[in-house]
Amino acid sequence: xxxxxxxxxxxFRKEFVTKIQEIAPNYQVSTELADDxxxxxxxxxxxxxxxxxxxxxxxxxxxxxxxxxxVDYLPLSEFEKKGILLSNGxxxxxxxxxxxxxxxLLTYYRGIGQAIKNQAVKKWDQTGIHYDQLSGxxxxxxxxxxxxxxxxxxxxxxxxxxxxxxxxxxxxSGFIETYSIKNLAKIAEGMxxxxxxxxxxxxxxxxxxxxxxxxxxxxxxxxxxxxxxCVHTKELATALxxxxxAFAALDVFEEEPLPVDSELWELENLLITPHxxxxxxxxxxxxxxxxLKNLKSYVAEGKLVENQIELRKGY
Numbered sequence: 001x002x003x004x005x006x007x008x009x010x011x012f013r014k015e016f017v018t019k020i021q022e023i024a025p026n027y028q029v030s031t032e033l034a035d036d037x038x039x040x041x042x043x044x045x046x047x048x049x050x051x052x053x054x055x056x057x058x059x060x061x062x063x064x065x066x067x068x069x070x071v072d073y074l075p076l077s078e079f080e081k082k083g084i085l086l087s088n089g090x091x092x093x094x095x096x097x098x099x100x101x102x103x104x105l106l107t108y109y110r111g112i113g114q115a116i117k118n119q120a121v122k123k124w125d126q127t128g129i130h131y132d133q134l135s136g137x138x139x140x141x142x143x144x145x146x147x148x149x150x151x152x153x154x155x156x157x158x159x160x161x162x163x164x165x166x167x168x169x170x171x172x173s174g175f176i177e178t179y180s181i182k183n184l185a186k187i188a189e190g191m192x193x194x195x196x197x198x199x200x201x202x203x204x205x206x207x208x209x210x211x212x213x214x215x216x217x218x219x220x221x222x223x224x225x226x227x228x229x230c231v232h233t234k235e236l237a238t239a240l241x242x243x244x245x246a247f248a249a250l251d252v253f254e255e256e257p258l259p260v261d262s263e264l265w266e267l268e269n270l271l272i273t274p275h276x277x278x279x280x281x282x283x284x285x286x287x288x289x290x291x292l293k294n295l296k297s298y299v300a301e302g303k304l305v306e307n308q309i310e311l312r313k314g315y
Contacts, residue, residue, distance in 0.1 A: 002040055003028040004060065009046030010067060016288045023292060024299050043298070045291060047074055056082070063298060065291050069093060069147075069278070070227055071309055072200035080311040087294055087307045092286040093278040094150035097225050100277035101151055101195055102158070104223055104249045109134045113271065135159030140187060142208075143197035143226060144172040145315075151195065163191070181207070185215045193221045200227030201314040208232065213239035219246045225277045228252040233264070240267050251277040 006020060006027045020029050030037065039058045046067045055061050056078055063085040066074065071088050079086055107113045111129035118125055137160050141148045144164040152162045152174040164172055165187065169180035179187045184207065188194050194216065198204045208224065209232040216222070222245055224231050233254050239245050249271040250264070256275060264270060280286060290306050297305045309315060 002037075004042040005030050005033070005037060005040045006043040006045065007031075007033060007041045009044060009048050012045075012284055012288070016284060016292075019288070019292055020295065023295050026299075043295075049073070063087075063304070065294065066309075067287060070199055072227060072314060076309075076311045076314060085298075085304055086309040086311060087290070087304050088309055089287055089290060090307050091146040091290070092283065093280050094147045096280045097147050097197070097277045098151040098154045100251065100273075101223055101225060102154060104271060104273075105134055105193065105221070107271070108221060108247050108249070137161065137192040138163065138190060139193040139195065140165060140191040141175070141195050141197060142181070142184065143199075144175065144178060145197070147197050147225075148172075149174055151197070160193075163187070185212045188212050188220075189215045189217070191220065192217065193223070196222075196224040196226045196230055198226040198230045199315040200229055204230045206230070206232040206235075208236065210235040210239065213244050216245050218243060221246060222248040224249075225251045228254045228256065237263050237267065240269050243269075247271075249273070251275055 004027050006024060006029050008017070008029065008031045011031065017029055027042070033041065038054055039060055041055060041058065042060050042062050044055060044061060044064045047064055052075060056075065061082070061084055064074070064079070066086065066088040069088055069090040069092070071086060074086065076086070109132045111131045114129050135158055139155060139160050140163045141151055142165045144166045148164060149172065152164070155162050156174070162175055164175035164178040165181050165184055166172065166178060167181055169178055169183070172178050196208055198207065204227070207230050208222070213222070213235065222236070231250070231254070236248060240248055247269050251273045252275055258264060258272065264272060293306050294304045297303050
């Protein structure tokens with residue numbers, strides 16, 4: 001009888017493949033599947049859209065370990081119908097995204113962005129540089145999960161007053177105060193900086209919209225490193241053009257790559273980065289720390305102990 005398969009849809013180092021085989025000796029570890037092996041895939045590490053129907057149409061798939069933190073691109077309703085477990089890579093990117101946000105804020109508040117532009121045209125200009133102090137600012141993190149918590153730790157070390165928003169407003173360690181997401185626009189009024197780190201769900205679609213931007217201060221900053229469709233792109237562009245807010249930085253977009261004809265490219269008070277905030281040093285080791293812990297539990301008890309997704313919620 002053929003062994004059930006753990007299908008790795010990403011090339012991992014040999015040391016990790018060896019550890020998988022040690023933990024799950026009754027499974028075959030595969031990176032390339034023949035057609036006659038599809039029915040034996042029980043665990044998929046990663047998810048490729050082109051193989052989506054192939055795997056879902058075969059009834060033995062029981063667990064998908066996503067490589068990413070976001071899972072909105074996965075067929076969650078189908079997973080629920082078929083009783084497929086899902087876990088994600090949440091927490092892997094916490095330091096990287098936190099450093100990206102801090103780098104973005106310092107680029108703006110210390111005038112570094114303008115200095116880079118001036119250097120390109122050999123312009124020495126001290127008086128035209130915008131500068132401010134990050135320490136002492138009131139900052140709202142919308143999404144108090146792994147990344148939000150790490151960002152709070154890093155920002156508090158720089159003297160920033162950090163507040164949070166989550167679904168219910170439940171308290172989270174490291175935040176001065178937390179609020180329910182239904183109060184987003186009202187709470188944004190008193191903030192110098194709003195940072196979005198939300199998953200992509202029906203509830204968060206276009207949650208950063210004209211209502212929120214119109215409530216923000218005219219010298220406020222908005223950053224999004226969550227999912228692109230959490231931001232109503234056209235309404236953000238309008239807010240920037242009409243100077244309802246002073247500056248924004250986007251690392252994620254509703255459409256990626258960002259089309260060359262997008263009006264966003266032309267906005268002087270917007271920083272665009274090409275979805276790079278989550279790029280992480282030694283990603284494989286960090287990912288395998290999560291997966292191997294789950295694999296031990298799954299082999300022993302059929303359960304997951306790390307980052308299991310509630311399929312109906314999408315996070």
